[in-house]
Each structure stands twice: as structure tokens, then as C-alpha cells.
Amino acid sequence: GDSVTQMEGPVTLSEEAFLTINCTYTATGYPSLFWYVQYPGEGLQLLLKATKADDKGSNKGFEATYRKETTSFHLEKGSVQVSDSAVYFCALTGAGTALIFGKGTTLSVSS
Amino acid sequence: GAVVSQHPSRVICKSGTSVKIECRSLDFQATTMFWYRQFPKKSLMLMATSNEGSKATYEQGVEKDKFLINHASLTLSTLTVTSAHPEDSSFYICSATNPTGGPNEQFFGPGTRLTVL
Numbered sequence: 001g002d003s004v005t006q007m008e009g010p011v012t013l014s015e016e017a018f019l020t021i022n023c024t025y026t027a028t029g030y031p032s033l034f035w036y037v038q039y040p041g042e043g044l045q046l047l048l049k050a051t052k053a054d055d056k057g058s059n060k061g062f063e064a065t066y067r068k069e070t071t072s073f074h075l076e077k078g079s080v081q082v083s084d085s086a087v088y089f090c091a092l093t094g095a096g097t098a099l100i101f102g103k104g105t106t107l108s109v110s111s
Numbered sequence: 112g113a114v115v116s117q118h119p120s121r122v123i124c125k126s127g128t129s130v131k132i133e134c135r136s137l138d139f140q141a142t143t144m145f146w147y148r149q150f151p152k153k154s155l156m157l158m159a160t161s162n163e164g165s166k167a168t169y170e171q172g173v174e175k176d177k178f179l180i181n182h183a184s185l186t187l188s189t190l191t192v193t194s195a196h197p198e199d200s201s202f203y204i205c206s207a208t209n210p211t212g213g214p215n216e217q218f219f220g221p222g223t224r225l226t227v228l
Contacts, residue, residue, distance in 0.1 A: 036219075043117075043204060043221035044155075089154065098145045099206070099217060103154040 006102035023090035031092040117220035134205030140185035141207035
């Protein structure tokens with residue numbers, strides 16, 4: 001079945017460091033890909049998405065490109081801030097189906 | 112727009128009692144709602160898919176009689192944990208699809224923390 005694999009955390013960075021969180025997927029057909037963020041004590045929020053190959057999703061300085069050839073959707077940010085500390089989830093969905101999540105990667109940014 | 116609320120945000124109950132969690136779409140009509148369970152430091156596990164006016168579709172391994180889901184209107188779905196036990200303690204999250212939103216986009220509620228003593 002469809003699945004999402006993302007790098008294990010926690011990821012610990014200093015402020016202004018470069019961030020990459022790897023995400024690869026297995027799916028039949030052509031899924032839509034998402035990154036969700038969960039701040040401490042809060043629910044999930046959509047960070048960015050891409051619905052077809054080569055699409056780049058971006059938001060709040062974060063970017064991810066839908067790479068069909070490598071079945072990847074890695075999350076990147078050029079300069080992280082303390083306020084980016086959260087758990088990040090990669091997810092996919094096909095048409096009309098629920099989201100399938102990766103296990104989440106905890107990011108901790110220190111000043 | 113596309114706000115989803117959950118109530119209550121936290122609930123503590125005694126073992127053997129039942130707990131109802133509400134999920135509401137505040138500014139849109141949600142034909143489909145999903146219920147997830149999140150374990151500590153783990154991902155979200157889909158429990159069931161709820162379509163308005165019909166029976167919920169449960170994922171394999173989820174007990175239908177224990178986790179009762181009702182989607183009586185286009186803006187409300189409820190999850191009732193019946194005869195709760197300590198192993199049911201978890202973070203329960205609902206989401207809803209907005210037909211007027213982007214494809215496959217889901218909007219999540221803030222979650223409900225259930226603690227069973």
C-alpha cells in the first residue's frame with residue numbers, strides 16, 4: 001500500500017542554519033504531497049503542498065519539490081528560526097482518500 | 112476560512128465511562144471528515160472516514176463498537192469512545208475536506224487530549 005518515509009529525528013539546529021528534512025513515498029498513481037507542521041500543544045497546520053510532478057510548494061520560507069523520478073518531497077529552509085521548532089509531517093493522498101502520514105520529524109532550533 | 116473546531120480540547124474520565132468528542136467545520140460544509148489518533152512521538156493513525164448521512168468506514172484494526180462515529184450533518188461529526196480504558200488515552204484529531212478548497216486538502220481540528228484513569 002501507499003506509504004511515506006521521513007527521516008528520523010530529532011533534528012537540532014542553531015538559528016539561521018539550513019534545514020533539510022527528507023521524505024520519500026511509495027504510491028500507486030499520482031498522489032498529492034503535503035508537509036504539515038504541528039507546533040507544541042497545537043493541531044496540524046498545512047505548511048505547503050504539491051499536486052503534480054515538478055511542482056514546488058512554498059510557504060514561510062519553506063520549500064519542497066515534487067520529484068517523481070526519485071519519489072521524494074524533501075522539505076528545505078535556508079535559515080531556520082527558533083519559532084520553527086515543531087514537528088513536521090510529510091503526507092500524501094490520492095483522490096478522495098485520507099492522508100497517509102510519515103512518522104514525523106521533530107525540529108528543535110536554538111538561539 | 113476553512114476552520115475546524117473540536118470539543119472538548121481535553122478530557123479526563125474514569126475507566127469504563129464513555130466520552131464524546133465533537134468535530135465541527137465552522138465556515139464550510141464538510142461532506143467528508145476523518146478521525147485520527149496520535150500516539151506520543153508517533154504519527155497520526157487514520158481511524159475512520161466519515162461521510163455525512165452514511166456509516167463510517169473504519170480502518171483495519173479499529174473497533175467499530177468501541178469508537179462510534181456519527182456524521183449527522185454537513186458541519187458536525189462525533190467520535191464516542193465507549194467504555195474507555197487507560198489504553199485509549201491518546202490525542203484524537205479530526206479533519207475535514209472543503210469541497211470548495213484545493214484538491215485533497217484537509218483542514219485539521221486542534222485535537223482532543225483524552226486521559227482515561
